[in-house]
Amino acid sequence: MEFDPLLLSRIQFAFVVSFHAIFPVFTIGLAAFIALLEGLSFKTGDPKWGRLSRFWVQVFAVVFGMGVVSGIVMAFQFGTNWSIFSYSAANFLGPVLSYEVVTAFFLEAAFLGVLLFGRGKVPQGVHFFSAVMVAVGTMISSFWILSANSWMHTPAGVEFRDGLVFVTSWSEAIFNPSLWPRFFHMGIASFLTGAFVVCGVSAWFILRNRDRDVHRKALSMSLWLILFAVPAQIYVGHSHGLNTFEHQPMKVAAMEGAWETKTNAPLVLFAIPDQANQRNRFEVAVPGLASWLLTKDVDGEVPGLNEVPRELQPPVAIVFFAFRIMVGIGLLMLFFAVTGLVLRRKQAYASTPWFLVGLKWMAITPFIAVLAGWFVTEVGRAPWLIYGVMTHSEGLTPSLTGGMALFTLVGYIVVYAFVFSAGVYYLLRVMQKGVPSEAEVAKESSHQRPKRPLSAADADWEEEQTDGGKA
Amino acid sequence: MEPVFDLTIIWAVIIAFGIIMYVLMDGFDLGQGILFPFAPSEDARDVMMNSVAPVWDGNETWLILGGAGLLAAFPLVYAVFLPALYIGVFLMLAGLIFRGVAFEFRFKAKTSKYLWNWSFAIGSTVAAFAQGAVVGAYIQGFAVEDFSYVGGALDWLTPFTVMTGFGLIAGYALLGSTWLIMKSEGDIQAWAYRITPWLLIAVLVVFALVSVWTPFVQASVAERWFAGISYIWLFPLLALLCALWLVRSLHQRRDGSPFVATMGMFIFTYLGLIASKFPYVVPPNYTLWDAASAHESQLFLLLGLLFVIPIVLVYTAWTYWVFRGKVKAGAGYH
Ligand code: HDD
Numbered sequence: 001m002e003f004d005p006l007l008l009s010r011i012q013f014a015f016v017v018s019f020h021a022i023f024p025v026f027t028i029g030l031a032a033f034i035a036l037l038e039g040l041s042f043k044t045g046d047p048k049w050g051r052l053s054r055f056w057v058q059v060f061a062v063v064f065g066m067g068v069v070s071g072i073v074m075a076f077q078f079g080t081n082w083s084i085f086s087y088s089a090a091n092f093l094g095p096v097l098s099y100e101v102v103t104a105f106f107l108e109a110a111f112l113g114v115l116l117f118g119r120g121k122v123p124q125g126v127h128f129f130s131a132v133m134v135a136v137g138t139m140i141s142s143f144w145i146l147s148a149n150s151w152m153h154t155p156a157g158v159e160f161r162d163g164l165v166f167v168t169s170w171s172e173a174i175f176n177p178s179l180w181p182r183f184f185h186m187g188i189a190s191f192l193t194g195a196f197v198v199c200g201v202s203a204w205f206i207l208r209n210r211d212r213d214v215h216r217k218a219l220s221m222s223l224w225l226i227l228f229a230v231p232a233q234i235y236v237g238h239s240h241g242l243n244t245f246e247h248q249p250m251k252v253a254a255m256e257g258a259w260e261t262k263t264n265a266p267l268v269l270f271a272i273p274d275q276a277n278q279r280n281r282f283e284v285a286v287p288g289l290a291s292w293l294l295t296k297d298v299d300g301e302v303p304g305l306n307e308v309p310r311e312l313q314p315p316v317a318i319v320f321f322a323f324r325i326m327v328g329i330g331l332l333m334l335f336f337a338v339t340g341l342v343l344r345r346k347q348a349y350a351s352t353p354w355f356l357v358g359l360k361w362m363a364i365t366p367f368i369a370v371l372a373g374w375f376v377t378e379v380g381r382a383p384w385l386i387y388g389v390m391t392h393s394e395g396l397t398p399s400l401t402g403g404m405a406l407f408t409l410v411g412y413i414v415v416y417a418f419v420f421s422a423g424v425y426y427l428l429r430v431m432q433k434g435v436p437s438e439a440e441v442a443k444e445s446s447h448q449r450p451k452r453p454l455s456a457a458d459a460d461w462e463e464e465q466t467d468g469g470k471a
Numbered sequence: 472m473e474p475v476f477d478l479t480i481i482w483a484v485i486i487a488f489g490i491i492m493y494v495l496m497d498g499f500d501l502g503q504g505i506l507f508p509f510a511p512s513e514d515a516r517d518v519m520m521n522s523v524a525p526v527w528d529g530n531e532t533w534l535i536l537g538g539a540g541l542l543a544a545f546p547l548v549y550a551v552f553l554p555a556l557y558i559g560v561f562l563m564l565a566g567l568i569f570r571g572v573a574f575e576f577r578f579k580a581k582t583s584k585y586l587w588n589w590s591f592a593i594g595s596t597v598a599a600f601a602q603g604a605v606v607g608a609y610i611q612g613f614a615v616e617d618f619s620y621v622g623g624a625l626d627w628l629t630p631f632t633v634m635t636g637f638g639l640i641a642g643y644a645l646l647g648s649t650w651l652i653m654k655s656e657g658d659i660q661a662w663a664y665r666i667t668p669w670l671l672i673a674v675l676v677v678f679a680l681v682s683v684w685t686p687f688v689q690a691s692v693a694e695r696w697f698a699g700i701s702y703i704w705l706f707p708l709l710a711l712l713c714a715l716w717l718v719r720s721l722h723q724r725r726d727g728s729p730f731v732a733t734m735g736m737f738i739f740t741y742l743g744l745i746a747s748k749f750p751y752v753v754p755p756n757y758t759l760w761d762a763a764s765a766h767e768s769q770l771f772l773l774l775g776l777l778f779v780i781p782i783v784l785v786y787t788a789w790t791y792w793v794f795r796g797k798v799k800a801g802a803g804y805h
């Protein structure tokens with residue numbers, strides 16, 4: 001049997017990058033939250049903050065670890081499966097990715113060590129500073145990688161000679177036309193992910209009546225963030241759409257399910273796109289709304305997919321549904337954000353069971369929205385790898401056979417499935433254990449760590465173990 | 472416009488520096504994993520892991536810099552090596568994944584701890600083997616046409632590369648055991664002292680084998696070494712001197728020197744390897760200059776690196792300083 005290396009490489013890339021993406025979106029938001037908690041703890045000395053911070057650092061450590069190892073894979077994926085693409089785009093991508101390493105990854109890695117292991121070895125202020133540096137590192141990292149990615153969507157500041165990219169203007173290439181909308185959309189998505197997970201976990205603890213007062217604090221803080229971030233995300237998402245409408249109209253046509261160029265174009269709420277027949281089935285649409293949203297004029301012209309030949313159309317159904325999933329989740333988030341505000345009075349947000357149960361389940365939605373969003377972005381670019389310049393098949397590694405690609409694809413799936421299950425299992429364990437008590441925190445800060453035979457937290461692990469054994 | 476400096480040479484030095492930084496730093500922490508199954512006790516394993524836990528992520532970042540730096544400065548190397556070593560790269564990455572997650576998972580595990588011991592040990596060993604095989608493959612050379620790799624999936628896997636793979640396992644284990652001598656005390660340190668001479672012997676054997684074998688694998692290398700006495704013989708000589716220093720410092724029970732001596736062995740062997748191949752980076756046909764990226768790209772990145780790398784080195788050194796001193800048995804995790 002013959003395997004198609006192109007298809008397998010695309011599946012592989014989509015799989016490994018999606019797997020990787022789950023972790024950064026969470027760690028970026030959580031790193032900022034931890035830095036905030038450390039700051040509050042440093043400033044007020046209130047043990048509440050120290051307890052929360054210790055708890056979330058444990059979660060962070062697991063997630064960050066998985067983010068790092070899956071990220072290392074990404075750094076080599078370009079070369080293994082897309083060597084022609086790497087070679088031609090190297091003059092731009094190489095420096096940008098290298099800047100990411102030296103300005104962000106080293107910063108994150110070095111200060112992560114101090115954040116995780118430095119309590120008691122460095123003054124508290126330095127520990128707080130390390131938390132801030134980790135958070136800053138994650139933001140810098142997303143800037144560079146999104147610059148590289150945005151450039152593939154809206155290439156600028158370069159010229160192509162003999163199949164190679166040559167940079168003519170670094171600022172135009174780095175700050176390419178879709179960078180800012182993408183950076184802010186992704187940045188807010190990260191904060192939303194962090195916030196919704198913190199909300200969900202806090203709600204879970206409150207529902208179980210464990211350490212209510214600390215978790216209520218965390219819940220309240222993240223609900224405030226959500227209240228402002230969700231509307232901002234919807235606004236930025238809309239501007240992002242307008243930006244795409246200008247630069248990649250076929251992607252927008254796929255998101256809208258628009259087959260024909262129309263004025264007074266309807267906004268399709270639901271349909272089943274049928275690419276073979278170039279039309280929608282079971283369409284439910286609001287007349288004129290798409291034109292109005294995209295051109296601010298109900299009679300504005302919205303180009304349809306039939307502007308380009310079939311082989312230059314992206315796979316419409318994936319883009320279409322992924323877009324609706326993302327926007328649907330965005331609206332759901334808006335509902336919770338507003339409800340959280342309504343329930344502010346008398347702190348009802350921490351005592352309304354349905355709201356807490358709802359938040360618990362909302363904790364996974366940002367991950368789904370983020371992946372759906374990336375599917376819109378990336379599948380919508382197809383068949384282009386560098387928009388308008390190089391297609392997927394042109395960028396593929398020539399020596400790659402279907403068998404090799406299949407071998408590594410299956411390999412990654414197996415490895416990631418294993419790592420992911422273990423990660424989830426240990427995260428549940430961290431949650432089971434809960435927030436350290438005030439006494440534990442006090443004991444820990446009054447001692448110098450290395451002089452102590454057994455740290456308080458670890459002793460607890462062992463006790464739990466014996467208890468568990470007996471029970 | 473002719474550039475004043477040959478940027479390509481500067482870049483070669485930077486990449487070479489990045490690679491040796493990676494080899495030395497990740498070497499000693501991969502070494503902990505390679506030695507893991509042989510550790511005398513679970514306590515010893517805790518110490519071994521704790522001694523590298525705060526720094527391993529930073530160490531591995533040098534590998535990423537190596538990858539990204541090659542893409543930036545010598546894209547041909549990146550675009551040929553990775554396809555040519557496709558399966559090997561996958562094995563290395565899978566190994567790095569298993570050992571990387573073991574750091575976090577092992578300390579949170581109770582009954583499943585043994586699983587993460589193996590994950591750490593096998594992951595580290597596989598990654599070390601794959602990296603050693605890459606070195607061997609580089610000595611062998613690649614089938615390249617028109618700037619793309621045209622060979623098969625397993626061309627890199629030959630008896631020679633298998634040997635360099637095992638050689639690097641032994642080398643990293645040696646770095647690991649001497650690191651442990653420096654970072655531990657009591658029984659654990661005594662164990663590290665016991666195994667180090669054996670590891671040194673293993674490394675010297677491989678060293679000798681590679682030296683004898685390489686000229687047969689690559690004629691160009693033979694020519695460089697045997698066409699009259701040249702400066703190049705200085706490197707193996709210095710490496711051997713470091714080995715002697717290592718033996719002496721083991722005898723004198725100097726806690727820090729064995730590690731430094733081992734690093735010296737690595738550095739001089741590495742310089743010897745570079746000298747045998749220079750200026751070919753994609754052997755047998757392409758030199759540094761064929762593989763280089765555009766001048767403006769090299770310059771753009773260089774300007775930033777000159778500024779950023781010193782800062783990176785400073786705070787990296789600072790983290791090592793924060794975690795200086797012996798790691799006590801039983802000291803906890805975060
Ligand atoms: C918007 C954010 C974002 C996106 C789109 C990506 N990454 Fe990422 N990456 C991060 C944000 C991030 C991070 C927040 O910086 C991580 C996540 C967890 C971590 O440890 O750092 C990280 C880790 C991480 C690492 C390990 C760094 C270390 O050792 O500390 C590498 C090599 C990459 N990534 C490479 C990539 C590549 C090649 C990507 C493109 C396909 C990619 N990442 C997408």
Ligand code: HEM
Pocket residue numbers: 009010011012013014017018020021082145146148149370371374375378379382385392
């Ligand atoms: C982190 C979140 C990301 C996710 C979830 C994601 C998802 C995807 C998906 C689903 C595809 C497959 C599209 C298709 O084959 O039709 C794809 C393709 C691709 N993406 Fe991304 N992407 C992400 C970020 C990036 C970034 C930051 C870059 C570059 C710097 C990038 C580069 C590519 C490349 C080169 C392809 C082509 C290979 C392929 O088609 O599979 N991606 N991505």
Ligand code: HEM
Pocket residue numbers: 153181182183185186188189190192193233234236237238240241244251326327328329330331333366369370371372373374375376377378380
């Ligand atoms: C509800 C209103 C929203 C709108 C109108 C919207 C709009 C968009 C658009 C148009 C794109 C495609 C950009 C492109 O052409 O490449 C996109 C991508 C994306 N969306 Fe949304 N979005 C919304 C909500 C959300 C939410 C709630 C999240 C996550 C929490 C999210 C996460 C993402 C991500 C990660 C991407 C891919 C990265 C990018 O290109 O920015 N979006 N969004």
